[in-house]
Amino acid sequence: MAVIATVVAGCAASGTAAAPAPPGSPRQGGADAAATPAPATTPTAPATAKPSGVEAVLASMSVEEKVGQLFMPVLYGAAADTVSGENQARFGVDTPAKMVAKYRPGGVILFPWAGNVKSVRQVVALTNGLQKASPEIPLLIAADQENGQVSRLAPLVTDLPGASVIGSTGDPSLARRAAEATGVELRALGVNLDFAPVADVNINPRNPVIGPRAYGSDPRKVAPMVAAAVRGFHDAGIAATAKHFPGHGDTAVDSHTGLPVITHSRAQWSKLDAPPFAAAIGKNVDAIMSAHVVMPKLDPSGDPATLSKPILTGLLREELGFDGVVSTDALDMAGVRKKYGDGEVAVRAIRAGADLLLMPPDYREAYRAVLAAVESGKISEDRLDQSVRRLLKLKAARGLLEKAPVVDPAEAERVLRSAEHRALARLINSRAR
Template structure:
């Protein structure tokens, strides 16, 4: 049974309270926007110090329900946070926001997510100082998505970069935002504003729109407008720019050695564009940029970067949220009790997902009591957070309904838009002798092999099975054989044997390195004489490390919507229209560009 939203009478009380507060202060009835500002001031004035500290934190919590999660999730919460449920988390720590994760069992299905969101809001409004929570998620689409089907899954950032359409990027953001709002998620940690200029980047890659700062800036601006058109707080990340790293900030502390001039020309434009577009939030990066701050502190903890550059130089006065404080990049130099305090001193507002909430919460409280942080400094951040909540309508309408979920989420119109947008993103990089489309073959039999990485939320199964299924729907006779991202000699032999009698072999490649046995797999299949087509299901750089294939495509992700689009191109149902948003260099000589930005073949 689905949980229903509280009655309209309770929702009305919030609006009346804001208006009443305004009237009490000014003696007149004021417009809603002014009433919200008065409400914000009234809420802040009634907060205890402990409530103020809590308002700064955005925390994870296990469970599909705010009050009645499964026993395993109760046990996980007790071990991780010292509370049983989301409601207890809010009661004890007064957190200002909660972030949803699939692995925390927050995102089973749209109706469950909506009920969880309502339960969280009920808990927030039951506190001594009632405050709605800002519920957030990493829903970048493509390879990073926490909310899965039946919600609409859009192409990811690099695929949109390949499509090159600002209207498509904006539409994708607007649809994604509309569906998130219907299930009670009002802040999305997207779009990625990093300019991916380093092919070895282990953490950004296809999460970026591309390598051209001007193009990335335009696409970021379009997505921001799309999300915020849907009344969802977009969040540009990761400031000051995470695109030129070879270290993953989840596991280490990257250093970017761009000069101040290089940063201004390469990394800054997308953030400037986001600010010009009215971005509601900007997320920090756990990276060191010596040219911007020679102290060696990560940007998340750097006052010269967050206050000096972001606030003062770029003129940004919206919410600044840290990247997850559980990541190793922000924990390498200081202890977990110092990190949240230093982030606030640097200029951050929201403290995201600390590894130990009790340690972080008590550290901020102690810093205020001992004078290291002033209560006035906390008030600056809390005002930004409360104003954003008011802008999003959370004081007036914090709850969602099942009817809205049914009306909005995963509609036929939204799904059709996703397929249409994805249809313009697939990039054809190699087409020897005009081999594609394979619809020219008679009664084609196809073997699909390749990598089957862990599935993001936008998938219904392994990529090999998805590709084979899409081919079957188009009239092919397709068989799937998973060989993995590091195929063994035995698995390669199995694939070679299975290729006998086939008209075509499709290989899904995944981040092929110089030593990857995926290269051996492709070479051995090419040697059978059966035509081979490769689809790079993540980074488009794979084409530089495989040879002999008759055709090579880039899909930029292995979600269903992008793999279906690639199959339609392969089969001639769609023409290839995508153009590389990043250059592909030679594997042997990185100074030699094989396929430049803007490259992409079309059918004759």
């Protein structure tokens, strides 16, 4: 409990209330030529009476459908009905819509390198088409849009400054306004979850992967910026994700290519790394993303935080009181693939406390492994339901269980890169120090 007290004290010092890597690395992993798992459901026309409410939807789902909800893959192509050899190799079906209908994933994430981002009207058509393929339980459609160095939807969206520039202004209201502007533009495109803000405190100036993506190097200044950004995303109706727990700010290794080790003691973690995450939880952040980093003084097993029950369940859930969605960082990154196979990584992440498995390099292997773990009891049905319930609650909170969202391309063209948002970008840059 001393950890909580220290974290709360740190947030109080920053004026922020406390509560009890980026995806997109180069594609890794090959196609699995083995037989595909049975489809979660056979694609059919939408039912005339759809279950309403989280518990009703949960009760209506098969085990296969529940396992599908745990995954957020990358799909390939510019349209839901685009035929792609990459989709065929990875999923055994040739279009994004067929993949969604077959496996019923909880969501998908968009990337330019996957051919998902060409133009405003194209992205709108893609997201509408993907939602149409999942009429029973609408999708989380995510982007890794931090702004600045990590801007997966550029040049469609406003070129807003990154976190370090906003942090240098010392004004959390600008973090809130920037997040709201980004959220408004994402929502117009049909994106409903952003993997932002970065809650890391960039303590190490040689950090090769965080650096300017963080709001700064002082947790007392970073925490209110993170809290303000979460509020801004919520103002826009977008789900926000604080990342990368328990903190990726003091690394000299990029977890895309290696496995960083951070030697912070529990007391150092509580003082340096935890406050921005506590601040995000205090603003009801929807999701928190794990880091592929080893913190031996928090968990001596040598496993990265993504696979660590003492960190994800012990620290994040039990000590910081977070009961939202825990997302892994991208599972195709080298930092999480050092010790275990891709199927075992997915199972271990769920058992550690994760709910959402982001970008598994071999989808079919990971899906089969998790389904087999549930069927054998290695992952209990109660544990499975915990994760699916959290995902459904997130969708309900953002209005996604009421009806599948449909976005208007003309409205998107009006909103994106608006004069108001470009003026905000200029204002932030003018106040940066």
